[in-house]
C-alpha cells in the first residue's frame with residue numbers, strides 16, 4: 166500500500182516536472198515528503214547484485230529504508246559521476262548514500278563494508 170502511494174507520487178512528479186514547475190516545487194508537492202526530507206541524503210546498506218559501468222547503474226539488494234517507506238528489496242539506481250564504481254564488485258556488502266534527484270534517488274557514495 167505504501168509502495169503503491171510512492172509509485173503514484175513518482176508518476177505525479179514525472180508529469181509535473183515537464184510542465185515547467187521547478188524540481189523543488191514538484192518534490193514538496195509529493196504526499197508524505199516534507200520539504201526538509203526531500204533534500205536529505207539517506208544512508209543505507211545492502212549487497213551489490215549487479216554493476217553496469219557503461220550506464221553507471223548499480224543494483225542493490227538493500228535493507229528496509231524507513232525514510233522512504235521502502236521495504237527490503239532489490240533495485241537499480243543511477244550512480245553519481247563522482248562515485249568510483251571500480252572500488253566495488255558484485256557480491257560486495259556495502260553502505261551507500263542516496264540523494265534525491267529529478268529522476269528519483271541517486272547513489273552519491275558507495276563504500277565496501
Ligand SMILES: [Cu+2]
Pocket residue numbers: 227235237238239240
Ligand atoms: Cu528499493
